[in-house]
Amino acid sequence: MEKKVKLMQGNEACVEGAIAAGMRFFAGYPITPSTEIAEFSAQKLPRVGGKFIQMEDEIASMAAIIGASLTGMKSMTATSGPGFSLKQENIGYASIAEVPCVIVNVQRGGPSTGLPTSPAQGDVMQAKWGTHGDHPIIALTPSSVRETFDLTVKAFNLSEKYRVPVVLLLDEVIAHMREKIEIPSKEEIEVINRKKPEGDIEDYKPYEAKDEDLVPAMASYGEGYRFHVTGLIHDETGFPSNSPLIAEKLIRRLIDKIEVNKEDIILFEEYNLEDAEIAIVAYGSTARSAKSAIDMARDMGIKVGLFRPVTIWPVADKVIDELSKKVKTIIVVEMNLGQYVYEIERIASKNCNIISYGRVNGELITPDEILDKIKEV
Amino acid sequence: MSSELVKKYFRYNRLPHIWCPGCGHGIILRSVVEAIDELGYSKDEICIVSGIGCSSRAPGYLDFNTLHTTHGRALAFATGIKMANPNLKVIVITGDGDCAAIGGNHLIHAARRNIDITTIVFNNNIYGMTGGQYSPTTPQGEKGTTAPYGNIDKNFNLCELAKAAGATYVGRSTAYHAKLITKLVKDAIQNKGFSFVEAVSVCPTYYGRKNKKGNAVNMMKFLKDNAVNVKAAKLLDEEQLKGKFLIGELYKSIEPEYTDEYNKIINSFQKER
Numbered sequence: 076m077e078k079k080v081k082l083m084q085g086n087e088a089c090v091e092g093a094i095a096a097g098m099r100f101f102a103g104y105p106i107t108p109s110t111e112i113a114e115f116s117a118q119k120l121p122r123v124g125g126k127f128i129q130m131e132d133e134i135a136s137m138a139a140i141i142g143a144s145l146t147g148m149k150s151m152t153a154t155s156g157p158g159f160s161l162k163q164e165n166i167g168y169a170s171i172a173e174v175p176c177v178i179v180n181v182q183r184g185g186p187s188t189g190l191p192t193s194p195a196q197g198d199v200m201q202a203k204w205g206t207h208g209d210h211p212i213i214a215l216t217p218s219s220v221r222e223t224f225d226l227t228v229k230a231f232n233l234s235e236k237y238r239v240p241v242v243l244l245l246d247e248v249i250a251h252m253r254e255k256i257e258i259p260s261k262e263e264i265e266v267i268n269r270k271k272p273e274g275d276i277e278d279y280k281p282y283e284a285k286d287e288d289l290v291p292a293m294a295s296y297g298e299g300y301r302f303h304v305t306g307l308i309h310d311e312t313g314f315p316s317n318s319p320l321i322a323e324k325l326i327r328r329l330i331d332k333i334e335v336n337k338e339d340i341i342l343f344e345e346y347n348l349e350d351a352e353i354a355i356v357a358y359g360s361t362a363r364s365a366k367s368a369i370d371m372a373r374d375m376g377i378k379v380g381l382f383r384p385v386t387i388w389p390v391a392d393k394v395i396d397e398l399s400k401k402v403k404t405i406i407v408v409e410m411n412l413g414q415y416v417y418e419i420e421r422i423a424s425k426n427c428n429i430i431s432y433g434r435v436n437g438e439l440i441t442p443d444e445i446l447d448k449i450k451e452v
Numbered sequence: 453m454s455s456e457l458v459k460k461y462f463r464y465n466r467l468p469h470i471w472c473p474g475c476g477h478g479i480i481l482r483s484v485v486e487a488i489d490e491l492g493y494s495k496d497e498i499c500i501v502s503g504i505g506c507s508s509r510a511p512g513y514l515d516f517n518t519l520h521t522t523h524g525r526a527l528a529f530a531t532g533i534k535m536a537n538p539n540l541k542v543i544v545i546t547g548d549g550d551c552a553a554i555g556g557n558h559l560i561h562a563a564r565r566n567i568d569i570t571t572i573v574f575n576n577n578i579y580g581m582t583g584g585q586y587s588p589t590t591p592q593g594e595k596g597t598t599a600p601y602g603n604i605d606k607n608f609n610l611c612e613l614a615k616a617a618g619a620t621y622v623g624r625s626t627a628y629h630a631k632l633i634t635k636l637v638k639d640a641i642q643n644k645g646f647s648f649v650e651a652v653s654v655c656p657t658y659y660g661r662k663n664k665k666g667n668a669v670n671m672m673k674f675l676k677d678n679a680v681n682v683k684a685a686k687l688l689d690e691e692q693l694k695g696k697f698l699i700g701e702l703y704k705s706i707e708p709e710y711t712d713e714y715n716k717i718i719n720s721f722q723k724e725r
């Protein structure tokens with residue numbers, strides 16, 4: 076396939092990326108500012124033999140993509156704040172039942188119906204802790220339209236590889252911004268598929284994690300491996316158990332399968348950090364403003380750089396720890412009143428000074444504002 | 453016959469089941485399995501999905517592709533399965549609370565789409581699993597642990613609801629009329645579209661005890677005495693039908709099926725290429 080250069084919106088790049096990664100099922104319910112993802116999916120999926128369904132609500136959409144994934148289809152849903160809240164129970168289901176799926180959350184101002192058409196980054200903690208109980212999750216945050224394409228592919232790959240729901244956290248700016256992007260050719264895109272069981276149908280244990288990565292092989296419904304899936308604590312055979320031993324073992328494995336594979340999962344970007352005395356931590360569209368602010372500050376001779384988490388969950392704690400030993404101050408800039416800053420504090424407060432800078436009025440944080448903050452320090 | 457069915461279709465090592473002595477759910481499940489057996493589908497072609505509740509524990513006992521989902525959401529999961537792989541015969545086993553309270557919205561929309569899913573409600577008129585709270589089908593005036601002074605909610609007629617929402621096959625039977633369940637489920641599975649079978653169950657542990665319905669035998673006798681087959685009902689007048697409920701095939705129609713319609717869209721693009 077040839078490379079295509081196109082002017083594209085973040086939401087459209089997300090759908091292009093998903094289809095390139097093999098997405099063949101989308102279920103969703105319209106909500107601003109994510110709606111275009113449903114619209115593009117409806118348009119494009121049947122053309123590649125895939126399926127789109129507009130469900131009656133977000134709960135149903137989340138349920139439907141889990142069902143579809145169990146038949147072997149790569150599945151995705153997209154929503155914004157209020158819809159993300161509704162999906163949470165079933166996101167937990169996907170975590171415990173280890174069903175690969177991708178959930179896009181184009182964040183908008185909250186809480187509740189909040190600011191429907193304004194950008195925000197208020198769902199960072201909800202992405203991690205939204206569903207009840209201890210559970211694994213991976214969340215990715217792009218800063219550009221092209222990166223939205225790449226990270227959607229990545230989201231599917233991680234989801235399939237680790238059998239975990241992956242959240243793609245966009246913000247309204249990235250979702251609606253149009254940029255010229257070059258879509259990579261098919262050969263350039265790495266596509267990962269879930270591990271399939273081999274061997275006797277009779278011996279298949281759907282939740283036996285034989286390999287080092289702690290991820291069990293996954294059959295699809297209808298293939299001959301008949302198995303049971305439940306949201307209850309279950310043993311390796313997939314059937315419910317009340318045993319404290321089995322409960323502990325299962326939940327620990329679910330957490331550990333992300334923990335032991337962190338190196339493979341965690342992505343980040345460093346900008347001008349080599350000699351920096353001040354580090355800005357910012358993600359999504361905010362990181363773009365931060366970059367401009369850093370350039371301006373550098374012109375003034377201030378040694379400042381950017382650390383941009385691309386994988387926002389799990390946290391790049393080792394790298395952040397190292398960074399905090401080198402700089403005097405970390406400024407965490409986010410469109411909320413301080414969410415990711417808790418993680419930075421947890422990791423770095425023993426090593427350096429940490430400042431939180433946030434806003435929740437539905438407006439972007441400008442480079443000038445960040446520059447002012449840098450000058451203050 | 454029964455033990456053969458158990459050997460063939462049940463996950464032997466998952467038995468005994470957790471249902472109380474006298475519970476109607478076991479009888480209904482047996483009839484469902486009998487229907488599948490008589491239709492002769494291979495185990496791999498069948499997918500059984502449930503929500504949460506006493507009835508919803510059923511899939512765990514059966515040797516098919518099985519899915520025990522979240523409370524009320526069975527039909528939404530099932531919709532994803534059926535859309536993604538229309539070759540699977542998707543059967544949903546659910547409770548009255550599961551499908552008509554928390555899952556009510558999914559029920560009406562699955563019916564409206566006429567997606568080829570067979571839904572079987574084990575209706576015991578109460579919340580069994582959580583200990584006897586009133587459900588959307590608890591008759592007015594009757595008691596539950598959360599209706600200690602009598603339930604003032606008007607109760608749903610699930611079959612009417614399913615039919616009005618767009619189901620193309622609707623039938624009702626009871627745990628007493630087990631043979632009829634088998635027949636209805638067979639017809640329901642063969643119907644190309646959304647099918648709804650209400651199987652009236654008995655819960656002596658909660659509904660029976662709370663409402664002084666006597667033991668399981670008395671409750672079964674009540675079903676026997678108060679259910680009237682639709683065909684027989686045609687010969688009875690209003691007075692004779694007072695307080696009775698209808699069983700049998702209640703509704704059937706032919707409408708376009710959802711996954712077929714979507715496949716037409718996909719195929720239109722294949723021709724284009």
Ligand SMILES: Cc1ncc(C[n+]2csc(CCOP(=O)(O)OP(=O)(O)O)c2C)c(N)n1
Pocket residue numbers: 504505506507508523546547548549550551574576578579580581582587
């Ligand atoms: C979101 C959610 N709310 C509530 C519950 C608790 N719950 C479990 S089963 C049940 C009711 C089941 O009643 P019904 O569907 O009639 O089935 P039965 O047990 O009577 O067969 C409830 C309320 C739950 N599991 N999840």
Ligand code: SF4
Pocket residue numbers: 470471472474475476477506507576580581654655656657658
């Ligand atoms: S509580 Fe009622 S419905 Fe549940 S198993 Fe016991 S008798 Fe059956």
